[in-house]
Amino acid sequence: MMTFCGSGIKVPRKPVEKVIRCLLAACAFVAVLTTVGIVLSVVFEALHFFHKVPLSDFVLGLKWSPQTAIRVDQVGSSGAFGAVPVFAGTLMIAMIAMLVSVPLGLMSAIFLSEYATRRFRAVVKPLLEILAGIPTVVYGFFAALTVAPMLRGLGRFLGLDIASESALVAGLVMGVMIIPFISSIADDVINAVPQSLREGSYGLGATHSETIRKVVLPAALPGIVSGILLAVSRAVGETMIVVMAAGLSANLTANPLEAVTTVTVQIVTLLVGDQEFDSAKTLAAFALGLLLFIVTLILNIVALQIVKKYREQYD
Amino acid sequence: MNMMLKKQFYENTATESKLPDADGIRQTVGEPFLENSRISCREIDVFYGQKAAINKVSLDIGSNEVIAMIGPSGCGKSTFLRCLNRMNDTIDSCRVTGSILLDGEDINRTDVDVVLLRARVGMVFQKPNPFPKSIWENVAYGPKIHGLAPKKNDLDEIVETSLRRAGLWDEVKDRLDELGIGLSGGQQQRLCIARTIAVSPEVILMDEPCSALDPIATAKIEDLISGLREKFTIIIVTHSMQQASRISQRTAYFHLGNLVEVSTTRQLFTNPRHQLTEDYITGRFG
Amino acid sequence: MTEKKKYNLHSVTDRVHSGLSRRYRAEKCFRRFGVCAIGLSLFFLVILFADIMHKGLPAFLQTQIKLAVFFDPELLPLENLETADFNALLKSSCRALFPGVKGRRSKKSLYKLVSDGAAYELRKQVLRNHKLIGTTQDLWLIADDELDMLMKGNIARNPTGRFNQQQLYWIEKLEQDGRLRRRFNLTFFTSGDSRDPELSGILGALSGTVLTLLITLMFSFPIGIGAAIYLEEFLKKGRFSDFLEVNINNLAAVPSIIFGLLGLGIFINFFGLPRSAPLVGGLVLTLMTLPTIIISSRAAIKAVPPSIREAALGLGASPVQVVFHHVLPLALPGMLTGTIIGMARALGETAPLLMIGMVAFIVDIPKSFNSAATVLPVQIYLWADSPERAFTERTSAAIIVLLVFLVLMNASAVYLRRKFERRW
Numbered sequence A: 001m002m003t004f005c006g007s008g009i010k011v012p013r014k015p016v017e018k019v020i021r022c023l024l025a026a027c028a029f030v031a032v033l034t035t036v037g038i039v040l041s042v043v044f045e046a047l048h049f050f051h052k053v054p055l056s057d058f059v060l061g062l063k064w065s066p067q068t069a070i071r072v073d074q075v076g077s078s079g080a081f082g083a084v085p086v087f088a089g090t091l092m093i094a095m096i097a098m099l100v101s102v103p104l105g106l107m108s109a110i111f112l113s114e115y116a117t118r119r120f121r122a123v124v125k126p127l128l129e130i131l132a133g134i135p136t137v138v139y140g141f142f143a144a145l146t147v148a149p150m151l152r153g154l155g156r157f158l159g160l161d162i163a164s165e166s167a168l169v170a171g172l173v174m175g176v177m178i179i180p181f182i183s184s185i186a187d188d189v190i191n192a193v194p195q196s197l198r199e200g201s202y203g204l205g206a207t208h209s210e211t212i213r214k215v216v217l218p219a220a221l222p223g224i225v226s227g228i229l230l231a232v233s234r235a236v237g238e239t240m241i242v243v244m245a246a247g248l249s250a251n252l253t254a255n256p257l258e259a260v261t262t263v264t265v266q267i268v269t270l271l272v273g274d275q276e277f278d279s280a281k282t283l284a285a286f287a288l289g290l291l292l293f294i295v296t297l298i299l300n301i302v303a304l305q306i307v308k309k310y311r312e313q314y315d
Numbered sequence B: 001m002n003m004m005l006k007k008q009f010y011e012n013t014a015t016e017s018k019l020p021d022a023d024g025i026r027q028t029v030g031e032p033f034l035e036n037s038r039i040s041c042r043e044i045d046v047f048y049g050q051k052a053a054i055n056k057v058s059l060d061i062g063s064n065e066v067i068a069m070i071g072p073s074g075c076g077k078s079t080f081l082r083c084l085n086r087m088n089d090t091i092d093s094c095r096v097t098g099s100i101l102l103d104g105e106d107i108n109r110t111d112v113d114v115v116l117l118r119a120r121v122g123m124v125f126q127k128p129n130p131f132p133k134s135i136w137e138n139v140a141y142g143p144k145i146h147g148l149a150p151k152k153n154d155l156d157e158i159v160e161t162s163l164r165r166a167g168l169w170d171e172v173k174d175r176l177d178e179l180g181i182g183l184s185g186g187q188q189q190r191l192c193i194a195r196t197i198a199v200s201p202e203v204i205l206m207d208e209p210c211s212a213l214d215p216i217a218t219a220k221i222e223d224l225i226s227g228l229r230e231k232f233t234i235i236i237v238t239h240s241m242q243q244a245s246r247i248s249q250r251t252a253y254f255h256l257g258n259l260v261e262v263s264t265t266r267q268l269f270t271n272p273r274h275q276l277t278e279d280y281i282t283g284r285f286g
Numbered sequence C: 001m002t003e004k005k006k007y008n009l010h011s012v013t014d015r016v017h018s019g020l021s022r023r024y025r026a027e028k029c030f031r032r033f034g035v036c037a038i039g040l041s042l043f044f045l046v047i048l049f050a051d052i053m054h055k056g057l058p059a060f061l062q063t064q065i066k067l068a069v070f071f072d073p074e075l076l077p078l079e080n081l082e083t084a085d086f087n088a089l090l091k092s093s094c095r096a097l098f099p100g101v102k103g104r105r106s107k108k109s110l111y112k113l114v115s116d117g118a119a120y121e122l123r124k125q126v127l128r129n130h131k132l133i134g135t136t137q138d139l140w141l142i143a144d145d146e147l148d149m150l151m152k153g154n155i156a157r158n159p160t161g162r163f164n165q166q167q168l169y170w171i172e173k174l175e176q177d178g179r180l181r182r183r184f185n186l187t188f189f190t191s192g193d194s195r196d197p198e199l200s201g202i203l204g205a206l207s208g209t210v211l212t213l214l215i216t217l218m219f220s221f222p223i224g225i226g227a228a229i230y231l232e233e234f235l236k237k238g239r240f241s242d243f244l245e246v247n248i249n250n251l252a253a254v255p256s257i258i259f260g261l262l263g264l265g266i267f268i269n270f271f272g273l274p275r276s277a278p279l280v281g282g283l284v285l286t287l288m289t290l291p292t293i294i295i296s297s298r299a300a301i302k303a304v305p306p307s308i309r310e311a312a313l314g315l316g317a318s319p320v321q322v323v324f325h326h327v328l329p330l331a332l333p334g335m336l337t338g339t340i341i342g343m344a345r346a347l348g349e350t351a352p353l354l355m356i357g358m359v360a361f362i363v364d365i366p367k368s369f370n371s372a373a374t375v376l377p378v379q380i381y382l383w384a385d386s387p388e389r390a391f392t393e394r395t396s397a398a399i400i401v402l403l404v405f406l407v408l409m410n411a412s413a414v415y416l417r418r419k420f421e422r423r424w
């Protein structure tokens, strides 16, 4: 069969090519293995944890103090693993971040894509993107050492008592970090809105802002919503800012001026330093990790699905 | 009918002398000027960047007339139409010079309010472009932003009359809450017409409103245009000469950015005065 | 036609006209919102940079103090120089500067002006050059971090603060005698971490970063490109390719800390790789950056026009040859750009490395992929936690160094993209 090909050079080519193809396939399979690895590493330890602490206690419990005692006779040696305050803290900080980043990011994108001259856009857009390229540890440092004292001072001036590790500080700085994320997604979807819709609105005598608010934004809404979902998933999974600027102890409160803790902060504090394996404390970190993975996965899948639908609508 | 027209053209060609030279394009032949004009354009030039799209077009448009613009693709019909409500403002590279008087007022001046102008001069586009909103919202959009109807009842009334005039009411009256995009192409186009007339403009610009429609929908829209004529001035771009001859009183022929000939529709199709016009309507042109 | 009566032409124009000023105000307002949003975002950016520069730039200078050191042969027995008491040498030099100082307490507060590291410096000099013994030398030695802070104006010059009246007097005297100066802070670039701020540096963290990123590059570049080639050129579109696609897109959005958990659970606990090692850190970062590299490499391959493939296939090349001889060279700049961007992300990543124990206090400069190490962002995290004012300064300086690296990487990515941007 090989001789039929005519040239002798081609004969040894076949097996080599097969090997190469297999290698390439293996590379692609690494992505799958990674997912499997994540699921395995997190799920196994989490299951261990749920043997020790019932799932219902974890999901519904209102008290979180995983610091198991060093000496047996100490009080509270068992630790409490009710994760509700941790979720609440995470949500609060993510929400503050969204309150900062959605209006700022969206309005920036609208201004850049609808009002700004080409020159202005060419200068400002990369500048905004710098915000996205700054490592989160830098934001954490900025939050803890600059923003927190500043807000505290401001609070004192206004007669408010702002904790130095308040949810407000972490949320605010996280919001700044997410601005370019929101604005670049919003920019894309706003530009994808067909020009004919804008012209239809102008043709009826709408002003620029009426066109944007009543035609462009509603048309871009699915894309913007999915961008916001992705941003929420980022905010929830963000670690360094909250580790450095948010609190350590769980605190069930609705007051953004108080210190709260988050899922990622707890994972870090539970796992950094000496850990005895198989203690509920260590395993709790993996349970939180599993939860974080599931939540972000759902947010991502929903967001990607919305984007897909949206693309189909305008293609 | 088509055959009959064509026959007449050939008969005329033999007897009348035409302006065959290229320079002749610069001078519009026929009757571009009117006594009592609603809109009068003088020496309009339009440039996209460095490229000229329209050269020195002068044309009067009377009230309550339907005037059709015809010409080969890319000759500047849409560009001219978009000058009349300053739609070209939305294109950065586009520059318009010359004077366009609407009721004696130059709309091309920078201090003219384009919002008000566009409320008075409405536009229907080549491709139906309903907003991603409900049918009701689509029609109510214009009156709402302009504050034409303070009460919801008034709005409902405007929506109903507009849809009725656009001949769409019976088809959509039970599903006003559904998305405008869910309608068929012809229905969408009529929705866009309803949306335009809901603002009660004085002039309506239509850029090939029937290009995407089947003959039945086209006939409906043509009826609609004839009905609208008593109240509005209508300027319509069309590629269908039959359509032009059915609905318009006057017809203007554009060629490579020049207004070559303006005559009564009858005259233009039966007895064109310019060689280029004749070439075009007889199908000899590219 | 009731409509005609109600909305005759005149009244429409009038009504529109009457609403115009309100609508233009709304327009202006909306526009102003946009300007404010951009202004505010840029304001944050400026504040962030200004704050870090303001805090960090002084750290590149360090205060030194000039002492006349008498290398006392009694204190420096030639037979065991290595273990000689260089601290005593330093102390006697300090006392020589202010002979009037009496009492343990006062002496102690005098010694405090010089860094503990100065004794090591003396030791180094003596070991290098035995001839120094018996001579008196004017030497510039590292000052204590608190004195450094005072000189930089970060600590108030009044006796209520860190320094007492006596110390402030000494400092003033030293200044008058020209015995204090500020010089480029070489220590910051040549030493590892330390408990003493004035002796700490980023070299350890930098070499940890280099080792870690080497591992990351070594794995993520070939694997990422291989995966992209397979997905674009060999895999048939279908369920499986959709599954892979969704998988990769989701991995790109998984929080980085989860990759840390993966590293801890699989690489360390299951495979038993060493904790705190650049090897594990690099592997974790590989998995984290892989989706980014795959996605951008696929885009680069997609940009190669099919005509090139068809031409090569027409000449009798096999699909594998087509890819490696024709498609890959054309797509390589795009792939490199994506890889650089992925590496820049890995460079700034902290959270997953905390999980695998790269947070230890490590004085020695790591030399191998298995030695305990930390990386620059983690060093920043560690220093940010330290209470000393001088560490705040060094944290900011380390951030500046990190940002310089990031800027360089991103700039080279932009340069590559510009240079090889092709229009087919």
Ligand SMILES: Nc1ncnc2c1ncn2[C@@H]1O[C@H](COP(=O)(O)OP(=O)(O)OP(=O)(O)O)[C@@H](O)[C@H]1O
Binding pocket: B048, B053, B071, B072, B073, B074, B075, B076, B077, B078, B079, B080, B091, B093
């Ligand atoms: N936005 C634009 N930018 C640059 N040039 C343009 C733009 N719009 C139109 N043109 C150019 O202006 C000329 C006239 O275009 P116009 O759209 O007015 O033609 P038309 O007569 O409407 O053609 P059609 O019948 O195909 O719609 C064309 O040569 C076209 O290329």
Ligand SMILES: [Mg+2]
Binding pocket: B077, B078, B079, B126, B207
């Ligand atoms: Mg056109």
